[in-house]
Amino acid sequence: MGKTMAITGNIAIAIAMKQINPDVVAAYPITPSTEIVQQFSSYVADGAVDTEYIAVESEHSAMSACIGASAGGGRVMTATSSQGLAFMWEMLYIAAGYRLPIVLVCVNRALSAPINIHCDHSDSMGARDASWIQLYAENAQEAYDNTIQAFRIAEEMDVRLPVMSCLDGFIISHSIENMTILEDEEVRRFIGDYKPLNPLLDLENPATVGAIDLQDYYMEHKRQQHEAMLNAKKVILSVGKEYGKLSGRSYGFFEEYRLDDADVAIVVMSSAAGTVKDIVDEYRSKGIKAGLLKPRVFRPFPAEEIADALKNTKAVAVLDRADSFGASGGPLFPEFRSALYDVPNPPKMINKIFGLGGRDFGPDDVRGVFDELVAIKDTGKIKSLKEYITVRE
Amino acid sequence: MAEPLSIKELAKSEELLVGGHRLCPGCGHSIILRQMLHASEYPLVLAMSTGCLEVCTTIYPYTSWKTPWIHSAFENAAATITGVETMYRALKKKGKIDKDVKFVAVGGDGGTYDIGLQSLSGAFERGHNFVYVCTDNGAYMNTGTQRSSATPFAADTTTSPVGKKIIGKQQERKNLTKIAAAHDIPYAAQASPHNWKDLTMKFRKALEIDGPAFLNVVSPCPRGWRTDASETVNLAKMAVDSCYWPLYEVENGKITINYKPKEKVPIFEWLKVQGRFKHLLKPENEGLVKMFQDKIDRDWEDLQKRAGE
Amino acid sequence: MKKKGWKEVPIGGVLKDKGSSVAYNSGSWRSFRPVIDLEKCINCMFCWVYCPDSSVIIKGGLVAGFDLEHCKGCGICAKECPPKVTAITMEPESKGPVCG
Numbered sequence: 001m002g003k004t005m006a007i008t009g010n011i012a013i014a015i016a017m018k019q020i021n022p023d024v025v026a027a028y029p030i031t032p033s034t035e036i037v038q039q040f041s042s043y044v045a046d047g048a049v050d051t052e053y054i055a056v057e058s059e060h061s062a063m064s065a066c067i068g069a070s071a072g073g074g075r076v077m078t079a080t081s082s083q084g085l086a087f088m089w090e091m092l093y094i095a096a097g098y099r100l101p102i103v104l105v106c107v108n109r110a111l112s113a114p115i116n117i118h119c120d121h122s123d124s125m126g127a128r129d130a131s132w133i134q135l136y137a138e139n140a141q142e143a144y145d146n147t148i149q150a151f152r153i154a155e156e157m158d159v160r161l162p163v164m165s166c167l168d169g170f171i172i173s174h175s176i177e178n179m180t181i182l183e184d185e186e187v188r189r190f191i192g193d194y195k196p197l198n199p200l201l202d203l204e205n206p207a208t209v210g211a212i213d214l215q216d217y218y219m220e221h222k223r224q225q226h227e228a229m230l231n232a233k234k235v236i237l238s239v240g241k242e243y244g245k246l247s248g249r250s251y252g253f254f255e256e257y258r259l260d261d262a263d264v265a266i267v268v269m270s271s272a273a274g275t276v277k278d279i280v281d282e283y284r285s286k287g288i289k290a291g292l293l294k295p296r297v298f299r300p301f302p303a304e305e306i307a308d309a310l311k312n313t314k315a316v317a318v319l320d321r322a323d324s325f326g327a328s329g330g331p332l333f334p335e336f337r338s339a340l341y342d343v344p345n346p347p348k349m350i351n352k353i354f355g356l357g358g359r360d361f362g363p364d365d366v367r368g369v370f371d372e373l374v375a376i377k378d379t380g381k382i383k384s385l386k387e388y389i390t391v392r393e
Numbered sequence: 394m395a396e397p398l399s400i401k402e403l404a405k406s407e408e409l410l411v412g413g414h415r416l417c418p419g420c421g422h423s424i425i426l427r428q429m430l431h432a433s434e435y436p437l438v439l440a441m442s443t444g445c446l447e448v449c450t451t452i453y454p455y456t457s458w459k460t461p462w463i464h465s466a467f468e469n470a471a472a473t474i475t476g477v478e479t480m481y482r483a484l485k486k487k488g489k490i491d492k493d494v495k496f497v498a499v500g501g502d503g504g505t506y507d508i509g510l511q512s513l514s515g516a517f518e519r520g521h522n523f524v525y526v527c528t529d530n531g532a533y534m535n536t537g538t539q540r541s542s543a544t545p546f547a548a549d550t551t552t553s554p555v556g557k558k559i560i561g562k563q564q565e566r567k568n569l570t571k572i573a574a575a576h577d578i579p580y581a582a583q584a585s586p587h588n589w590k591d592l593t594m595k596f597r598k599a600l601e602i603d604g605p606a607f608l609n610v611v612s613p614c615p616r617g618w619r620t621d622a623s624e625t626v627n628l629a630k631m632a633v634d635s636c637y638w639p640l641y642e643v644e645n646g647k648i649t650i651n652y653k654p655k656e657k658v659p660i661f662e663w664l665k666v667q668g669r670f671k672h673l674l675k676p677e678n679e680g681l682v683k684m685f686q687d688k689i690d691r692d693w694e695d696l697q698k699r700a701g702e
Numbered sequence: 703m704k705k706k707g708w709k710e711v712p713i714g715g716v717l718k719d720k721g722s723s724v725a726y727n728s729g730s731w732r733s734f735r736p737v738i739d740l741e742k743c744i745n746c747m748f749c750w751v752y753c754p755d756s757s758v759i760i761k762g763g764l765v766a767g768f769d770l771e772h773c774k775g776c777g778i779c780a781k782e783c784p785p786k787v788t789a790i791t792m793e794p795e796s797k798g799p800v801c802g
């Protein structure tokens with residue numbers, strides 16, 4: 001089952017796309033996701049896939065064409081980053097509102113201005129309210145695994161929502177890692193045949209897609225999207241388990257690292273979690289009960305499960321690789337804090353904004369956060385709720 | 394090659410745009426769409442940009458369409474239809490569809506000349522097999538008659554009003570048919586609903602083309618032009634007879650003028666019946682009328698020259 | 703008509719009931735109605751090809767009258783009926799019953 005390869009995150013995604021063999025891909029190049037569509041174009045040119053590839057003139061048209069293609073009645077996917085995702089923003093809401101199971105790989109990159117090409121999560125966090133399911137990966141392996149599972153989650157009949165599979169720009173997209181690739185046949189069997197729902201190309205039953213919904217129906221359709229997100233929770237878990245049987249790698253809403261008996265914990269997504277794990281081990285060896293919670297699924301937000309995982313901690317730092325300027329914290333912080341609101345004796349919680357625009361996040365930065373958490377645990381005092389770290393004074 | 398159809402033959406096909414829509418009485422859009430739909434022998438999938446035609450024909454839970462139809466946003470009817478068309482090719486290749494289906498995108502002038510131009514240009518360049526139809530009524534009518542780049546010179550709109558110092562729209566129209574043809578697509582044409590024979594024939598031709606085709610159709614709007622609802626077809630005719638809206642086609646670069654009025658109707662005759670030009674009736678604005686006429690004369694001459702006449 | 707709740711309406715706002723707008727009575731907008739003298743009609747069918755509301759009824763290839771449920775009374779049919787024929791006249795609605 002599968003073979004081990006040393007490849008970049010982008011190539012891992014391109015290979016996943018080849019194995020998925022979608023009916024249509026519409027995409028536009030943007031750093032750092034470019035390599036994905038570049039590599040995929042060569043698969044198309046070599047006849048290694050059956051996919052029809054549309055090299056559109058912008059990301060707005062990429063998502064518009066994805067919407068047309070998906071509404072047509074087949075499997076559709078795209079990839080982008082940063083400004084590209086921002087340019088798609090209008091269409092993201094429409095893809096979700098039409099309940100089209102499009103899969104988008106977002107190689108996370110900071111939003112302008114100032115223009116920057118490196119990693120942070122401001123792009124996908126900007127799309128958090130668009131009714132897209134969002135999965136985040138720590139490494140190339142997870143990015144590959146998430147992208148394959150994304151189709152099963154999106155296409156489930158009581159979900160039918162688009163999925164964004166996110167990985168960190170450059171840190172993951174451009175670094176070579178050892179990882180395991182499934183056999184093509186295994187992937188195809190796992191995702192199964194595409195089942196269209198009200199396809200435009202069913203000429204005998206003509207559908208009207210995109211009618212104007214006024215005060216009398218709009219809210220009913222929005223309520224359905226909320227329900228679909230609730231349904232997605234159990235689907236994500238069952239797909240993650242089934243994928244585990246196939247690959248040996250099971251997935252849930254988040255990963256807990258030495259969290260069971262932890263007094264102090266860091267919550268951080270994506271590649272930064274790797275560095276935190278090392279420091280957790282270091283602090284554990286010093287006798288400090290440190291732990292990590294690494295969210296994988298940000299939408300739907302698994303609030304109850306998170307509360308349960310963190311309820312026995314004393315102090316928690318939520319690390320955001322994006323800011324919501326002027327808010328009480330980055331995008332993750334208020335959600336985590338609110339998830340723990342109803343827990344008896346909830347932990348003290350702080351927020352750190354880190355790593356914007358690809359700024360390094362190293363072991364000392366993690367040590368600083370854990371030391372602060374230990375002090376909070378001991379004194380019960382928080383000196384600042386939201387603070388920028390990895391920044392020069 | 395497509396054969397022209399008589400009105401009796403047109404009337405034999407099913408009505409695919411039914412009544413009960415909420416377009417204003419006398420709207421040019423639905424006249425154009427009905428003529429087109431009756432002229433097609435292929436099943437059609439339609440994509441529409443946001444605008445009067447889109448909104449008024451699909452007020453949930455009602456739809457006036459009896460053929461597959463999609464709207465997604467304002468600026469992207471072209472990109473959207475190319476997505477559907479590409480999915481069709483993908484599924485056909487896999488044997489999941491066997492029918493011959495044609496793909497048509499429809500946008501107003503706002504959605505085509507202005508906000509949707511990039512999407513349209515991209516779709517032309519990629520060579521998708523589709524027909525793009527612009528129903529040009531010369532302003533953003535759906536939001537209450539704001540000027541677009543298709544609004545005629547001197548027209549009174551809510552964002553190019555007739556004021557004390559500035560008299561209506563200061564700029565000339567964008568020549569979109571010329572821009573579309575400059576993409577070197579196989580077929581681009583101008584048409585008018587008053588000449589149903591010409592319009593339906595052009596649409597039938599466009600459907601047969603392998604690659605992108607563009608139709609720019611004048612669509613009188615009683616609300617925005619401030620004209621009587623019954624005048625719609627007549628106003629379209631006058632637009633053509635005055636050479637404001639010449640009927641011509643560009644086939645693989647070759648221009649053919651399809652209709653030449655025996656005597657060009659002076660543009661003042663067309664302007665004076667429209668409320669949006671009523672300020673041009675004032676003697677002090679005679680100069681503007683002359684400028685309007687001069688531009689038409691220049692363009693008409695240029696078109697004839699380009700057609701090699 | 704009782705409006706459906708969120709559990710009942712199809713997801714994605716998709717409409718599968720093609721041509722369902724015929725249930726909407728746009729004929730109520732009319733202040734003038736077209737009246738045709740079928741004796742005069744030469745069946746050129748210009749009225750049919752120019753009607754914006756798909757409201758000229760054709761039966762057996764001949765003009766048979768108007769769909770007054772949907773005709774908005776724009777008057778294009780009367781205007782475009784050839785001048786030598788003038789088979790259609792527009793009459794004020796108040797004269798007759800509201801729906802034909």
Ligand code: SF4
Nearest residue numbers: 743744746747749783
């Ligand atoms: S336009 Fe007049 S003559 Fe022609 S079919 Fe209609 S009613 Fe008859």
Ligand code: SF4
Nearest residue numbers: 753773774776777779
């Ligand atoms: S009055 Fe207008 S809407 Fe009514 S039948 Fe005549 S053309 Fe159609």
